[in-house]
Every structure is written in structure tokens, then in C-alpha cells.
Amino acid sequence: MHMxxxxxIWLIFGISCLVIFLTxxxxxxxxxxxxxxxxxxxxxxxxxxxxKPFDKPGLHKVEGKEWDYELVYVASAFSYQPAQVEVPxxxxxxxxxxxxxxxxxxxxxxxxxxxxxxxxxISEYTTTFDKAGEYLIVCNEYCGTxxxxxxxxxxxxx
Amino acid sequence: MISSAAxxxxxxxxxxxxxxxxxxxxxxxxxxxGLMGLLQTLVxxxxxxxxxxxxxxxxxxxxxxxxxxxxxxxxxxxxxxxAVSRTAGTHSPAARRTGWIGFWLMTLGTLMAGVxxxxxxxxxxYTFYAPLQAHWIFYLGLxxxxxxxxxxxxxxxxxxxxxxxxxxxxxxxxxxxxxxINTVMWIVATLxxxxxxxxxxxxxxxxxxxxxxVLVSRTLFWYFGHPLVYFWLLPAYMCWYAVIPKIIxxxxxxxxLARLSFILFLxxxxxxxxxxxxxxxxxxxxxxxxxxxxTFMVIIPSLMTAFSLFATFERYGRxxxxxxxxxxxxxxPWGDARFIVPFIGMASFIPAGAGGIINAxxxxxxxxxxxxxVTGHFHLTAATSVVLTFFGxxxxxxxxxxxxKLTKAMNKLGIIQAWVWFIGMAFMSGAMHFQGLLGxxxxxxxxxxxxSQQALDWIPYQIAQxxxxxxxxxGIILVLVxxxxxxxxxxxxxxxxxxxxxxxxQEKAPMVFENWKxxxxxxxxxxxxxxxxPFIDIIQNAPPGSKGFKTW
Numbered sequence: 001m002h003m004x005x006x007x008x009i010w011l012i013f014g015i016s017c018l019v020i021f022l023t024x025x026x027x028x029x030x031x032x033x034x035x036x037x038x039x040x041x042x043x044x045x046x047x048x049x050x051x052k053p054f055d056k057p058g059l060h061k062v063e064g065k066e067w068d069y070e071l072v073y074v075a076s077a078f079s080y081q082p083a084q085v086e087v088p089x090x091x092x093x094x095x096x097x098x099x100x101x102x103x104x105x106x107x108x109x110x111x112x113x114x115x116x117x118x119x120x121x122i123s124e125y126t127t128t129f130d131k132a133g134e135y136l137i138v139c140n141e142y143c144g145t146x147x148x149x150x151x152x153x154x155x156x157x158x
Numbered sequence: 159m160i161s162s163a164a165x166x167x168x169x170x171x172x173x174x175x176x177x178x179x180x181x182x183x184x185x186x187x188x189x190x191x192g193l194m195g196l197l198q199t200l201v202x203x204x205x206x207x208x209x210x211x212x213x214x215x216x217x218x219x220x221x222x223x224x225x226x227x228x229x230x231x232x233x234x235x236x237x238x239x240x241a242v243s244r245t246a247g248t249h250s251p252a253a254r255r256t257g258w259i260g261f262w263l264m265t266l267g268t269l270m271a272g273v274x275x276x277x278x279x280x281x282x283x284y285t286f287y288a289p290l291q292a293h294w295i296f297y298l299g300l301x302x303x304x305x306x307x308x309x310x311x312x313x314x315x316x317x318x319x320x321x322x323x324x325x326x327x328x329x330x331x332x333x334x335x336x337x338x339i340n341t342v343m344w345i346v347a348t349l350x351x352x353x354x355x356x357x358x359x360x361x362x363x364x365x366x367x368x369x370x371x372v373l374v375s376r377t378l379f380w381y382f383g384h385p386l387v388y389f390w391l392l393p394a395y396m397c398w399y400a401v402i403p404k405i406i407x408x409x410x411x412x413x414x415l416a417r418l419s420f421i422l423f424l425x426x427x428x429x430x431x432x433x434x435x436x437x438x439x440x441x442x443x444x445x446x447x448x449x450x451x452x453t454f455m456v457i458i459p460s461l462m463t464a465f466s467l468f469a470t471f472e473r474y475g476r477x478x479x480x481x482x483x484x485x486x487x488x489x490x491p492w493g494d495a496r497f498i499v500p501f502i503g504m505a506s507f508i509p510a511g512a513g514g515i516i517n518a519x520x521x522x523x524x525x526x527x528x529x530x531x532v533t534g535h536f537h538l539t540a541a542t543s544v545v546l547t548f549f550g551x552x553x554x555x556x557x558x559x560x561x562x563k564l565t566k567a568m569n570k571l572g573i574i575q576a577w578v579w580f581i582g583m584a585f586m587s588g589a590m591h592f593q594g595l596l597g598x599x600x601x602x603x604x605x606x607x608x609x610s611q612q613a614l615d616w617i618p619y620q621i622a623q624x625x626x627x628x629x630x631x632x633g634i635i636l637v638l639v640x641x642x643x644x645x646x647x648x649x650x651x652x653x654x655x656x657x658x659x660x661x662x663x664q665e666k667a668p669m670v671f672e673n674w675k676x677x678x679x680x681x682x683x684x685x686x687x688x689x690x691x692p693f694i695d696i697i698q699n700a701p702p703g704s705k706g707f708k709t710w
Contacts, residue, residue: 045701102287115439
């Protein structure tokens with residue numbers, strides 16, 4: 001099988017770019033800690049309301065952890081608990097969420113917080129809110145007739 | 159490859175009939191599915207509401223099932239069946255009977271699923287999303303579509319096997335080889351969706367079991383969901399690699415490299431489903447990243463394809479005396495719909511592929527996951543590159559099969575159709591990409607989310623999508639006019655089924671490419687490598703199962 005010289009050059013160039021690109025993505029994910037949300041903790045989806053920390057949705061100050069606050073959400077068709085929350089500017093927050101019924105999305109529009117909520121699993125993502133303003137949380141995974149009415153709001157305040 | 163071609167130049171009328179049967183269903187699905195798409199963009203503009211209590215998510219399900227599963231599967235099976243008949247010889251009566259059984263199974267399944275969607279018993283989208291629980295007839299119908307496609311594909315494999323037996327030691331005709339690669343990939347891939355439907359969703363929707371393991375079901379679905387898009391793409395590649403060179407009057411750049419790229423697609427299309435699940439809990443991030451790496455391996459055959467196609471164009475141009483760096487572009491047959499319609503699709507694949515790289519880039523997916531960016535992405539890949547190529551194929555294949563001619567008027571209308579499509583898609587897909595970067599969600603009806611400023615900022619993009627959707631619907635009407643003309647009204651005559659010849663006929667493709675045990679063995683090893691450990695993890699650490707919900 002014969003390969004043209006130009007094609008060899010083209011493929012060597014392309015594959016080198018690919019290797020560099022994947023290295024950058026990999027180093028960012030595993031060395032700098034920018035992995036996509038992949039929490040492995042499970043929960044009984046029928047007992048969410050009785051299970052800590054989901055028995056108390058909302059923002060909680062915590063001590064002695066890498067983050068300052070835990071922001072706990074419970075999703076169910078077609079709403080999030082809490083429906084509105086205020087977060088201090090610059091706070092490092094661990095967002096923890098789960099669902100009581102079907103699959104939902106959890107996306108804070110305009111940020112990198114974007115995770116699937118699946119029955120039986122807890123989804124987590126740690127981030128710093130470093131820009132003041134109102135942020136919309138939308139359900140971005142189809143969950144039923146009221147899917148587009150499912151939202152919540154985060155106010156980042158000084 | 160066409161040395162013994164004289165007898166095979168025309169597809170046998172009995173084979174033509176089965177191919178045409180596929181195309182009638184495919185273009186019927188395009189008509190209804192296209193209307194559903196138009197309605198969605200109108201609803202989401204906020205200026206229009208659906209009458210008679212029809213639900214947005216009902217038409218969304220119909221659009222996805224009709225366009226993503228019915229149009230594509232029927233068109234592909236019809237095209238590949240004809241391509242095998244043309245290049246490996248007329249199908250035997252047994253193979254043809256097998257093909258018809260497959261066709262009717264798929265059609266029956268489509269009707270079952272369609273009726274359940276119409277009755278609003280199955281507004282779960284074609285991606286299922288357990289624990290949303292549709293009527294069991296919906297799941298059974300889609301099972302028939304998949305099983306029917308296996309039977310349908312078996313007809314192509316039978317004729318390919320017969321050719322190999324009659325021509326020992328010879329590489330098979332390129333188009334037949336490519337068709338069989340795609341069919342084999344499809345069979346391996348659909349095992350995943352068949353498993354979740356047969357072992358999880360059907361028993362659960364029938365009430366035989368109470369709960370379903372959601373993550374197992376999703377993982378099985380996405381094991382199928384990504385090779386699904388390559389199943390759509392490879393027939394377009396068949397046209398680009400093996401048909402277009404003949405249409406422009408050039409040669410296939412390299413028969414062997416074309417085969418190698420198809421084999422690479424077979425190997426690297428399947429063990430990659432996690433890149434649809436990057437933001438999901440319950441899957442170890444290291445395994446996600448491993449599948450991201452495997453996902454990117456398909457870039458290699460994509461680069462090979464891009465090189466071959468443009469090499470073919472350039473060498474043809476230079477043979478016509480074109481000079482300068484880009485002079486060869488000018489001599490390409492821009493007035494021939496059979497060339498320019500797929501060419502626009504080909505060109506669209508450059509931005510479409512780049513967007514796909516972003517989607518699959520592990521943590522970068524968080525920026526766009528489940529935003530309408532993704533919808534914009536696959537309307538460039540599937541709904542432009544693939545579908546325009548399918549339209550371009552049908553402009554010569556339909557008259558070839560019906561014994562008619564592509565007239566000058568229809569050729570011109572075909573070119574207009576492609577530009578209408580391109581403009582409509584630039585509006586719709588462009589606006590979807592931008593809105594997605596701002597966070598606008600996909601699969602959602604119109605909403606201002608409690609008058610949130612962010613959501614209000616999305617509305618202009620949604621209006622642009624409705625404008626694009628309307629232009630695209632005009633494009634659908636045009637293509638239906640052409641299809642009906644070519645099927646029933648165009649003047650009788652001979653339309654060529656173009657099959658390209660390799661530039662270097664002395665250089666035979668290595669026989670190792672036809673060693674199915676080898677390639678299927680490597681494919682299986684890669685799948686087991688990518689999935690075994692994470693799948694065991696998912697099952698061992700499973701939470702309590704979910705009962706069914708009907709939230710629509």
C-alpha cells in the first residue's frame with residue numbers, strides 16, 4: 001500500500017496536533033484538577049429528603065474544608081429546592097445536587113457549572129463565584145412537560 | 159474494480175424496487191419530521207403556540223425519531239442495498255427476500271412507535287431517558303426497527319459473501335466493501351440499544367420488573383448513540399470517496415487508503431460512548447478520559463478523507479490544465495447538482511467536525527453540554543453534511559432506479575435547494591451555536607425563566623432559529639418536489655450510477671482488509687478494554703433502581 005509523501009506530511013502534522021491537544025486537556029484535567037463532574041457517591045432516590053445533606057437544601061457555611069460553603073440542591077419535576085439563594089462574592093462553594101424522580105440537568109448559565117442529575121447519584125462541582133450578579137440555573141435535560149419552567153436563581157452579592 | 163462491469167452497470171429492476179421502497183419511507187419521514195422541526199423553531203421563537211393541545215415535547219420526539227432513526231436508517235439501507243447490487247452483482251432471490259423482510263419489519267416498527275408518539279404515550283425523545291417510561295409498544299416498535307435493519311443489512315452481507323466466494327483472492331468492489339463495513343459497525347453498535355430495550359425497558363414498561371438501573375441503561379444507549387452518527391456519516395463518505403470522483407471525471411486518489419479509513423472508523427466509532435456522558439455522576443473520570451482519547455482517534459481517518467477528496471479535486475483540475483495554487487477549484491463542475499450538493503455538505507463538515515472536537519474534549523464539554531450548541535452541532539454534521547449528500551445521491555440514484563433522467567430543470571432546482579438549505583442552516587445552526595455558548599438549553603420549549611435577564615438575551619437567537627427553520631422547510635418542500643418528479647414524472651431514460659475508478663489500477667488493495675476475523679477481533683478487544691471495568695463498577699456500585707415516571 002502506497003502513501004503519497006504529502007499525505008504522510010499531512011498526517012504527521014495532524015497527529016502531532018492531536019497529541020499536543022490531548023496532552024493539554026489531560027494535564028488540565030488530572031494535574032490542575034479540572035475534571036468534569038464525576039462524583040461516585042450514591043443515594044436512595046426515594047429517601048432524598050431524609051438523607052444528609054439533602055434534608056436541608058440551601059447554602060451552608062462549613063469550617064475546616066477546602067471550600068467555604070456547601071450549596072445543596074434537590075431537584076424534582078419541575079423545580080429546584082432552593083428556588084433562590086444569595087452567595088457572597090468570591091466564596092469557594094461546593095455545589096451538591098441530586099434528583100428525587102427523573103433525570104434533570106443542572107446548569108448555571110454563563111459558568112462552567114453544568115452537570116447531569118440522575119436518580120440514585122449525587123452530583124458535585126466545586127467552584128468560586130468571582131463575578132457579582134444574578135445567575136440562572138436551568139434544567140438542560142428533558143424531564144417532562146414542565147421542563148422549560150424548571151429553574152432557580154443564584155444572586156452573587158458583595 | 160469494474161473490470162467485469164458490463165453486466166452490472168445497471169441495478170437490477172427487482173433490486174431497484176426494494177431500494178425505492180426504502181426511499182419512499184425515508185422521504186415520507188423527511189416530510190413529516192421536517193414539519194415538526196419547523197413547528198419547534200416557531201414555538202421557541204415565542205411568537206407561536208401549538209394548536210389542539212399538541213405538546214412541544216411530543217413533536218420534539220417525533221422530529222428526533224423520524225429524522226434521526228427513520229429517515230437515516232431507511233435511506234442508508236436503500237442506498238447500500240443498491241450500491242452492493244451495482245458493484246457486487248444482482249442480489250440472489252434469497253438475499254432479496256431477506257431484504258424485503260427487513261424492510262417490512264422496520265416499517266412495522268416505525269408505525270408502532272409513530273402511533274404511540276401521536277397518542278402522546280411516548281414523549282420520551284428518541285434517547286429514551288429512563289426513568290421516563292413510555293408505552294411498551296413504543297419500545298417494541300423501535301426494537302423492530304433495529305432488528306429489521308439487521309435483517310436488511312444481512313442481505314448486503316450475503317451478496318458480498320457470494321462475490322468473495324466467486325472471486326477468491328480478489329479485493330471486493332470498493333462500494334460493496336464500504337457498505338458492508340457500515341452494516342457490520344451498525345450491527346455491533348445496535349447490540350447496546352437492543353440490550354437496554356430488551357433486558358431493561360421492555361420488561362419494566364410491561365410491569366414485569368418494578369425498577370430500572372438508570373446509569374446502566376444510559377451507558378448501553380450511548381454505547382450505541384455515538385456509532386449511530388458514524389452510521390449516518392459513512393454512506394456520505396461512500397459517495398465522497400467512490401462516487402464523486404467519477405461524477406467530476408477524476409479518479410479515486412487511493413483505493414487502499416479509502417478502505418483503511420473505513421476500517422479505522424469501524425474500530426474507533428464504538429468504544430467512545432462516555433464522551434456523551436462526561437458530566438454524569440457515577441462514572442470514573444479516568445475512564446471518561448480514556449474514551450475521550452479513543453474518540454479522537456477518528457480524527458485520523460477524517461484527516462485521511464479530507465486529504466483524499468481534495469487530492470482528487472486538485473489532480474482532476476490540473477489534468478484539465480488548471481494552474482496556480484487554487485486554479486483547479488475553478489474547473490470543478492459547479493453546475494452539476496450531483497457534485498455541488500454533496501460538496502456543500504463536505505465543506506460544512508469542516509466547521510461541524512471542529513465543533514465536535516470541542517464537545518468531546520472532556521472538561522470543555524461543561525461549557526456546552528446539553529446547551530443548544532449541541533443541537534447546532536449535529537444540524538451541521540447530520541442535517542447538513544450527511545443529509546445534503548443523501549439528497550445529492552438521490553438526484554442520480556432515484557432516476558437510475560426508476561429508469562428516468564435527471565432533467566436540466568431538476569438539476570437546477572437541486573442546486574437551488576442546496577443553497578436554500580445552506581442559508582437556512584447558517585441562520586439556524588449559527589444562532590444555535592451562539593445561544594449555546596451563552597448557556598441556552600437544548601430540548602426546551604419557549605421560556606423566559608421567570609424573566610431572567612440571561613434568558614431574555616437568548617430570545618433574538620431563538621427568532622433567528624425560526625427564520626432559519628422556515629428557510630429550511632422551504633428547502634424540504636423543494637427536495638420533495640424533486641424526489642416526486644424523479645420517482646414518477648421525469649422523462650424515461652438512462653441515468654448513470656457513477657462508480658469511481660482508482661487512479662492506480664495496478665495497486666491492488668491488501669487482502670488483509672477483508673479479514674473480518676481480524677478487524678472484528680480488534681473492535682471487540684477495544685470495546686472490552688474501554689467498557690468492561692467501568693461497566694462492572696457501575697453495576698457493583700449501583701444505587702437502588704428507579705420506578706417509572708410519566709411526567710408529560
